[in-house]
Amino acid sequence: MMRSPLPRHQAVFAVVALMVLLLNVSVVVNAYDDVRSQKAPAAGPVHPRVNINWTEQSANANLTRTERKNILRNKLVLTKLVVLNRHGHRAPNAPYWQMCPNDAFNRKRYDVMAEDLSGLGMQEEYHFGQYIHGTYRNFIGDKFNRSLHYFRAVGEPRILQSAMAVAQGIFPDGFGPGGFLPSRPQFVPIFSDMDTHEYLLDDVPCFRRAEKDSHRWLNASYPLFLKDPYNSKVIASMKKLCGAYNGTAKGYAYIKTIADGLTFNTDLGLNVLNGKLTPRMLFDIRNVSLQLLMQRLYNTDEQQTYTVVDLPRSVLQVFNHTHIGDSPAQLNDFYDTRQESNFYFVHREALYAFAQFFGFQYNVAGLPPGEVPVAASLIMEKLMPLRDQYSHDEKKIYIRITLWTPYKGSYSIPISKCRIPELCELRELRNIYDERVKRTGTWEALCNYKPQEIDHTTDIR
Numbered sequence: 001m002m003r004s005p006l007p008r009h010q011a012v013f014a015v016v017a018l019m020v021l022l023l024n025v026s027v028v029v030n031a032y033d034d035v036r037s038q039k040a041p042a043a044g045p046v047h048p049r050v051n052i053n054w055t056e057q058s059a060n061a062n063l064t065r066t067e068r069k070n071i072l073r074n075k076l077v078l079t080k081l082v083v084l085n086r087h088g089h090r091a092p093n094a095p096y097w098q099m100c101p102n103d104a105f106n107r108k109r110y111d112v113m114a115e116d117l118s119g120l121g122m123q124e125e126y127h128f129g130q131y132i133h134g135t136y137r138n139f140i141g142d143k144f145n146r147s148l149h150y151f152r153a154v155g156e157p158r159i160l161q162s163a164m165a166v167a168q169g170i171f172p173d174g175f176g177p178g179g180f181l182p183s184r185p186q187f188v189p190i191f192s193d194m195d196t197h198e199y200l201l202d203d204v205p206c207f208r209r210a211e212k213d214s215h216r217w218l219n220a221s222y223p224l225f226l227k228d229p230y231n232s233k234v235i236a237s238m239k240k241l242c243g244a245y246n247g248t249a250k251g252y253a254y255i256k257t258i259a260d261g262l263t264f265n266t267d268l269g270l271n272v273l274n275g276k277l278t279p280r281m282l283f284d285i286r287n288v289s290l291q292l293l294m295q296r297l298y299n300t301d302e303q304q305t306y307t308v309v310d311l312p313r314s315v316l317q318v319f320n321h322t323h324i325g326d327s328p329a330q331l332n333d334f335y336d337t338r339q340e341s342n343f344y345f346v347h348r349e350a351l352y353a354f355a356q357f358f359g360f361q362y363n364v365a366g367l368p369p370g371e372v373p374v375a376a377s378l379i380m381e382k383l384m385p386l387r388d389q390y391s392h393d394e395k396k397i398y399i400r401i402t403l404w405t406p407y408k409g410s411y412s413i414p415i416s417k418c419r420i421p422e423l424c425e426l427r428e429l430r431n432i433y434d435e436r437v438k439r440t441g442t443w444e445a446l447c448n449y450k451p452q453e454i455d456h457t458t459d460i461r
Contacts, residue, residue, distance in 0.1 A: 076398065077389050078139055080382035081341045082315050085128070086348050087162040088121025088375040089268065092261035095249060099257055100242035106270045117158040117165075120268055124375035124406045125162040129169020131404070140341050143175040144186050153345035155192040162375075163190045163345040190345075205449035206306050213303055217296050218252065225292065226251070234284045241273055241281070252292055259289030267374065287368035294370065297349065298356045305436055306443040308353035311344065312433055318342050319382045319399060319426055348372050358432055360401075360415050364408050373405045378413070382426070397426035 094114035097104045112118055117125075133140070140149065144167075153163040167188035176186040225231055238258055239245075245254070262282055265272045298304050318339075344350075351372045355361060361370050383398045384391070400423055401413035414421030418428045440446065 075386045076383040077386050078136075078381050079340075079384050079389055080319055080321075081136060081139065082318055082380040082382075083132070083341075083343045084311070084351060084354060084378040084380075085125070085162065085166060085343065085345045086351055086372055086374065086376050087117060087159045087345065088124040088165070089118050089264055090121055090158050091116055091118055092264055093257050095247065096257050096261035098247055099245045099249065099254055100261060100273075101245070102241065102243040103261070103265065103273050106265050106272065109265075109268070109270055115158060117161040118264075118268065121158070121375065122161065122165045125165035126169045127406065128375065128377060128404065129166040131169075132166070133170045133172070136341075140170065142172065144171045144188050146189065146339075148340045149188070150339040150342045151188055151190045151345070152343070153190050153192050154347060154350075156347075159345045159347070160190060160192065163343070164188075166343065166345070206309060206443065206447040209306060209447045210297070210303075213300065214296050217299050221295065221299075222252065225295065230284075231288050231291075234288045237281060238285050241276060252296065255289050255292055259285050263374070283366075283368065286371065290368050290371050293349075294352065298352065301436075302440045302446055304353070304356040305440040306446040308350060308357045309443050311346075311350060311354055312357050314344075315342075315380065316426075316430060316433060319380075319397065320394075320430075348374075351376070351378060354378070357436065358415055358429065359417060360413055362403060362411075362413075364403070364405060364411060366408065372403075373408060376403060376405045378402070379404055383423075394427040394430070395425065399424045399426055399429060 091110045091112050091114050097107050110118065133142075151163055151167060153159045167186075167190070171186040171188060173183040173185045176184040178184060226235070235255065238255070242258060249257070262272060262277060263286060266277070266282060297307060351362075352370075355370075362372050363369055364371065364373055364376075367373060379402045381400045381402075383400060385396055388396045401415070403411045403413055405411070412422045415424050415429075415432075417432055418424035443449070444451075
C-alpha cells in the first residue's frame, strides 16, 4: 500500500526548513512574548514556550504568498531541552609528570589535586551555564523548579563540580529562599546514578564487558596500530619531547595520559615543554590519542551500543513525553524524569558513544576530526509547530542538535539518516534506536545487567 502524501502545510514546512538550512540562515531564539495570552490546554506545561523564529530572510525567500503564510503558521517552538556536558579543564592525571618529566616543572602551576577540575574548568562550566541562562531564559526561567529542571551527573568529583558550576550559571543569586543568606543563592540538587549511566568505572554494569572487548582489540590490533607510519612517527616524537619514562604503564595509557596532559597545560596557557611543543605536534598527538580511543572502545557494533548505556533511551523518553494527561502525582523525579530541561554531565567517552550510537561525527575547526573539545556540550532541542505543540504526533516533533564549545563557537550536528540531517524528526531518531537494538541487542543484554529492585509500596529508596 502506498503512503498517502503529506498534508500540504507539512510538506511546505519540510521544504522551507531544508531551504533555510542549505542557505545557512541562522535560526534565532527569541522570547515568545504573547504565549501567556494564548489559551492553552488545562493540563499544558507550566512555563512559557520559546519561539524559534524563522528570520525575515527565510520568510521572504522565493515563495508564494500562500507558502509564506504557511511558514508563519508553522513556526517552531521549543518544548524540551536536553544537554549533554563534558566536564571542564582539569589537572593532568598523576602519572603524567613522571611520563613527561620534561614538563614536570609545570606541576606547581596547579592548585588542585590530580584529575580535579581546575579554576579554568570551573570558569568554563559557569560561563556555559550563563550562556544557557541568556539563551533559554524565557524557557527555563530564573528560579530552579524541580518539576521543570533535572540535573544528573556521573559520580566523579570533577563532573559533579562541573554540574554545580553550570547550575550556578543558569540559576543566579537572588531567586533562592529567603531567611538564609542575604544573596539568596539557589542550591540545585544534582542526582548521581553511575550504575545505569557510566561504564568506565569499576563495578558498574558494562565495565567487565568493556574491559573484555578492549583487551581483545589490544591483543589483535594494537600492534598494527603502532606500526602505522604516521602513528609510529607521532609516538616517537612524543617520547622525544617528554623525555625518558621508566614506569610500568601500558602503552595505550601512556599515549592518552600524555595527550591529555599536553592539551590541558597548553589550554591553561603554560609554557609547555619550554616552548618546544608546536601546534602541529600537539594536533598530531591528539589525533593519534583520539584514534586509539575510538578503535579501542567503539570498534564493534556492539560496543557502539553498550558504551552509551542508557543515554539514548533516556533522551528519547524525554522527547517523547508531553504533559498532557499527567497529574502531579505521576511526576516522580527519582525514577521517571519528565522535566522540561534535562542536564546530563558526563565524561567525553559518553559524548563519543552517543555519536557512535546515532551515527554522526563531531567536526570542530582546528581539532582532529571527531574530537570533542574540553567543556563542550551537546544541546538538543525538541521543536514543534506552534499550533501543534501540545500534540503527541511524532510526525510533528523535530529534534535539532548543536555542539556548543567554549572557544570555537557552535556547530550544527547533522545525522545522515534523517531526511533533513540538521533537523531530524523524532520518529527518525527512534528508528535509528530500534534498528540498532534489534541488530545488537540492548545494552542490558550485552552487559548482562540486572536492574535493582525498588520497593515502591513503601517508597524505600
